[in-house]
Amino acid sequence: xxxxxxxLCLNRDIQKxxxxxxxxxxxxxxxxxxxxKLFVDQDGSTTKSMLEIIGNETEVIDxxxxxxxxxxxxxxxxxxxxxxxxGMCLFYSSEFIHYLKEYDYGIRLDADSIVQSNFxxxxxxxxGKLYGYVRDKRDSHRETCETLPDAIKSYVRTNxxxxxxxxxxxxCWNFYNNFNISKLSLWRSPEYVRFMNYxxxxxxxxxxxxxxSTIQAxxxxxxxxxxxIQKFDFAYEHRSHGYKNYDEVSDSSGIKVKKIKI
Numbered sequence: 001x002x003x004x005x006x007x008l009c010l011n012r013d014i015q016k017x018x019x020x021x022x023x024x025x026x027x028x029x030x031x032x033x034x035x036x037k038l039f040v041d042q043d044g045s046t047t048k049s050m051l052e053i054i055g056n057e058t059e060v061i062d063x064x065x066x067x068x069x070x071x072x073x074x075x076x077x078x079x080x081x082x083x084x085x086x087g088m089c090l091f092y093s094s095e096f097i098h099y100l101k102e103y104d105y106g107i108r109l110d111a112d113s114i115v116q117s118n119f120x121x122x123x124x125x126x127x128g129k130l131y132g133y134v135r136d137k138r139d140s141h142r143e144t145c146e147t148l149p150d151a152i153k154s155y156v157r158t159n160x161x162x163x164x165x166x167x168x169x170x171x172c173w174n175f176y177n178n179f180n181i182s183k184l185s186l187w188r189s190p191e192y193v194r195f196m197n198y199x200x201x202x203x204x205x206x207x208x209x210x211x212x213s214t215i216q217a218x219x220x221x222x223x224x225x226x227x228x229i230q231k232f233d234f235a236y237e238h239r240s241h242g243y244k245n246y247d248e249v250s251d252s253s254g255i256k257v258k259k260i261k262i
Contacts (some may be wrong), residue, residue, distance in 0.1 A: 001032045001125065004103045008039040008063070008091055011050065013111035017239055018053050024115035027234075028107070030122050039063050039091070039099070041082040061099060068095045070200055089205050092177070092212035094196040097187040104185075110178040112239035116246065117258055119234040121181060130183045130228040131220045134236045135176035135245060139214045145172040147208045152218050155198045161191075163222040174217035178238050191223050233260050 235258040237244040
C-alpha cells in the first residue's frame with residue numbers, strides 16, 4: 001500500500017502556512033508509510049530559502065519542467081507564466097494523477113489546509129472506499145453553475161453513460177476538495193478518463209472557469225456508489241477561506257478542546 005499527500009502550492013502560501021500544514025500532517029495516522037509531494041509552478045519555489053521552509057521530507061516537483069500534454073496547451077504555460085487559477089483547476093481535475101503513478105491512495109492538502117485533530121485513515125482504505133471529504137457546499141461561481149451541469153448531462157445523454165446517481169444530482173453541490181482522500185484508481189478509471197477527455201475538449205475550464213471541485217464532485221457522484229463515499233468529522237481548517245468546522249471550547253477540566261460543528 002502506497003499513500004501520498006500532495007498539493008499544488010504558491011510561494012506566498014508556503015511561506016505563510018507551511019509549518020502549520022506540516023504540524024497538521026502529524027495528525028494523520030496510518031500503519032502504512034506516507035510520502036509527501038509538493039507541486040510548484042513559480043520561479044523561486046526551489047530556492048534555498050524556500051526549500052528550508054519546505055523541509056527535506058517533501059519531494060518538490062516543478063510541473064513546468066515536466067508538464068503533461070494538457071498543461072502544455074494552457075495559454076499561460078505557453079507564455080512562460082505560472083499556470084494560474086484555471087490551470088490549477090485543470091491540474092486538480094485530471095493532471096495531478098499523471099504524477100502519482102506509483103501510489104494507491106492520495107490525500108490532497110493545499111498549503112493552507114490544516115488537519116487539527118487526529119485523522120485515522122486505515123479503516124477508510126481497508127474498507128475499499130473511493131472518496132472521502134470533510135465539507136460539502138454549493139459552488140458559488142455563477143457561470144459554472146449555469147454551464148457545467150448542463151454540459152455534463154449532455155455528455156451523459158449523448159454517450160449513454162451509465163451513472164450511479166440521479167440526473168438531478170448532477171449539479172453545483174460539491175465536495176470542498178482542498179482536502180480529500182481518494183483511491184487513485186478512481187481517477188485512472190476508463191469512465192473518468194473519458195469524462196475528462198470530454199471536459200478538456202469542451203474547453204469549459206478556460207472559457208467558463210469550471211472549478212475542479214464541481215468537476216470532481218459530479219464525477220464522484222456519477223461513478224461511485226454512495227457506500228464508497230465518506231464524510232469525515234475530524235477538525236479541519238482552510239485558512240485562506242476563513243473556514244473551520246470546529247469551535248474551541250473548554251471541557252469540564254477547563255482544557256481547551258475542539259468541538260466539531262454539527
